[in-house]
Amino acid sequence: MTSTHTAQIIDGNALATTLRTDVSRRAVALKAKGITPGLAVVLVGENPASQVYVRNKVKGCVEAGMHSVLERYPATMTESELLARIDSLNSDKSIHGILVQLPLPAHINADKVIEAISPAKDVDGFHVASAGALMVGQSGFWPCTPYGCMKMLESIGYSLRGKHAVVIGRSNIVGKPMALMLLQQNATVTICHSATANLKAITLQADVIVAAVGKRNVLTADMVKPGSVVIDVGMNRNDEGKLCGDVDFEGVKQVAGYITPVPGGVGPMTITMLLVNTLEAAEREIAA
Ligand code: NAP
Numbered sequence: 001m002t003s004t005h006t007a008q009i010i011d012g013n014a015l016a017t018t019l020r021t022d023v024s025r026r027a028v029a030l031k032a033k034g035i036t037p038g039l040a041v042v043l044v045g046e047n048p049a050s051q052v053y054v055r056n057k058v059k060g061c062v063e064a065g066m067h068s069v070l071e072r073y074p075a076t077m078t079e080s081e082l083l084a085r086i087d088s089l090n091s092d093k094s095i096h097g098i099l100v101q102l103p104l105p106a107h108i109n110a111d112k113v114i115e116a117i118s119p120a121k122d123v124d125g126f127h128v129a130s131a132g133a134l135m136v137g138q139s140g141f142w143p144c145t146p147y148g149c150m151k152m153l154e155s156i157g158y159s160l161r162g163k164h165a166v167v168i169g170r171s172n173i174v175g176k177p178m179a180l181m182l183l184q185q186n187a188t189v190t191i192c193h194s195a196t197a198n199l200k201a202i203t204l205q206a207d208v209i210v211a212a213v214g215k216r217n218v219l220t221a222d223m224v225k226p227g228s229v230v231i232d233v234g235m236n237r238n239d240e241g242k243l244c245g246d247v248d249f250e251g252v253k254q255v256a257g258y259i260t261p262v263p264g265g266v267g268p269m270t271i272t273m274l275l276v277n278t279l280e281a282a283e284r285e286i287a288a
Pocket of ligand 1: 171195215218236
């Protein structure tokens with residue numbers, strides 16, 4: 001018997017366009033008050049993937065009518081040179097957000113560099129002060145990828161209250177903050193990871209599943225409750241070299257109620273939330 005059910009697709013490109021239009025509108029309003037929101041993107045070394053990411057971040061900023069500088073340094077840059085650069089960006093009035101592209105070369109302690117960014121300019125939301133603010137429910141910057149996932153749930157009018165949300169993955173940049181955001185919206189949250197016994201037994205109970213692992217087919221149709229919402233954060237390559245997520249999209253879309261595609265799902269939302277955070281950093285400066 002073939003299934004005729006197909007999940008509704010949550011279109012990350014369309015939602016990103018809507019949100020970016022709002023960012024542009026708010027940027028115009030700020031400019032009228034004499035402030036142009038500014039993002040500094042710092043890249044150390046020649047990592048090819050990082051070069052693409054930083055270009056897209058700067059491009060996104062400029063398209064939204066914001067100011068953006070890309071600072072590129074050789075892989076030989078020392079930790080103290082980078083810390084000194086962060087220090088001067090912290091006090092640069094034209095810069096509201098600072099992003100240091102990871103990974104950094106091995107001789108630089110990434111934690112130390114992230115902690116050097118002023119929390120008021122931590123638009124990536126990776127500083128311990130930002131993580132702590134999320135944990136205790138204070139205002140701070142939310143990491144862009146899980147923040148984007150929350151916007152996707154919001155876009156379908158999904159109420160998380162009383163729902164069981166299962167997050168697969170517990171990294172500091174996706175899984176853990178994702179779980180805290182879902183909890184803040186009154187979901188009952190389970191976090192799964194590589195040592196989780198019987199993942200399928202847990203995902204089958206989920207109303208919402210966020211897969212953030214980095215492995216193809218971590219989530220297949222037999223692991224999903226009918227009608228559930230499936231958000232795929234993973235970015236992998238299939239056998240043909242094409243971008244794919246953690247979820248078996250073709251199989252799961254026949255069971256789930258909503259699903260995000262890869263590409264065109266969470267990916268476009270991540271940079272969009274960086275633009276939102278940068279804009280908010282500038283707005284908060286006015287309010288301060
Ligand atoms: P990460 O730091 O490598 O974390 C992966 C997590 O998955 C870990 O917590 C790991 O568990 C868990 N895991 C590994 N194998 C598992 C398994 N078989 N079953 C259950 N859990 C398992 O990765 P990340 O930085 O969070 O990123 C996750 C994925 O999202 C990657 O594909 C990345 O490229 C993608 N990503 C996409 C965006 C975007 O904009 N679309 C942004 C960020 C990341 P342990 O903790 O036990 O090792």
